Amino acid sequence: MMIRENLESVRERLKTACTEAGRNPEEVTLIAVSKTKPLWMLEEAYEAGVRDFGENKVQELVEKAEKMPSDIRWHMIGHLQRNKVKTVIDKAYLIHSVDSLRLAEEISKEAQKRGLVMKILIEVNVAGEESKFGVAPDGAEELIRSIADLPGVLICGLMTIAPFVENPEENRVFFKSLKNLSVDIKGKNIDNVTMDFLSMGMTGDYEVAAQEGAACVRVGTGIFGERSYPISDLSV
Numbered sequence: 001m002m003i004r005e006n007l008e009s010v011r012e013r014l015k016t017a018c019t020e021a022g023r024n025p026e027e028v029t030l031i032a033v034s035k036t037k038p039l040w041m042l043e044e045a046y047e048a049g050v051r052d053f054g055e056n057k058v059q060e061l062v063e064k065a066e067k068m069p070s071d072i073r074w075h076m077i078g079h080l081q082r083n084k085v086k087t088v089i090d091k092a093y094l095i096h097s098v099d100s101l102r103l104a105e106e107i108s109k110e111a112q113k114r115g116l117v118m119k120i121l122i123e124v125n126v127a128g129e130e131s132k133f134g135v136a137p138d139g140a141e142e143l144i145r146s147i148a149d150l151p152g153v154l155i156c157g158l159m160t161i162a163p164f165v166e167n168p169e170e171n172r173v174f175f176k177s178l179k180n181l182s183v184d185i186k187g188k189n190i191d192n193v194t195m196d197f198l199s200m201g202m203t204g205d206y207e208v209a210a211q212e213g214a215a216c217v218r219v220g221t222g223i224f225g226e227r228s229y230p231i232s233d234l235s236v
């Protein structure tokens with residue numbers, strides 16, 4: 001019951017934020033980040049209309065995908081190790097967290113084995129935080145150019161995890177800079193690369209992210225409640 005209400009409130013706030021910014025709310029996909037949460041909670045969200053779920057661990061994503069309806073789009077949002085690529089490749093709809101050529105090469109190899117094209121986002125560390133994964137903004141274009149040549153991989157856009165802040169307005173500058181970076185790179189017309197999809201915004205700042213051009217926001221706590229491990233484990 002609570003999940004349905006939380007969802008309603010997040011959807012409402014998202015809609016208001018989009019409208020304020022002159023955006024069509026339907027352009028922003030709400031990804032329900034269900035990591036560490038039990039299946040019954042995902043089922044409740046599914047019944048309330050959620051079809052996009054985000055997980056940050058391969059094993060958990062795969063186990064949940066096997067038990068949940070097949071029309072769900074599973075988003076791999078956490079740091080991905082190369083040896084786990086083969087496990088997740090045919091389960092994930094989109095991998096949000098690619099930040100190295102070596103990882104992209106592994107994805108390319110496994111995608112080709114299965115005859116599929118894996119959609120990926122490039123994770124960018126826009127705030128330059130040492131604790132975060134992601135390529136530095138000034139290295140993004142070079143990385144994208146090298147990945148773009150790989151078969152079986154389609155770069156659809158960029159992703160970022162903004163800093164934890166008290167006031168979400170503090171992150172507006174980072175969402176703007178991810179957007180600007182995507183516009184710059186789009187302008188280079190690199191083959192095999194579209195920059196239309198920005199993954200940014202979490203429970204604390206999704207409204208600001210939506211106003212600044214997010215194509216999807218990743219909301220966990222705001223839908224499912226607090227997780228029982230510390231915030232420092234976020235990208236592990």
Ligand SMILES: *Cc1c(COP(=O)(O)O)cnc(C)c1O
Binds near residue numbers: 033203222
């Ligand atoms: C956990 C996680 C989220 C969701 O965080 P909340 O603050 O609970 O909304 C979003 N993105 C990534 C990459 C995460 O790991």
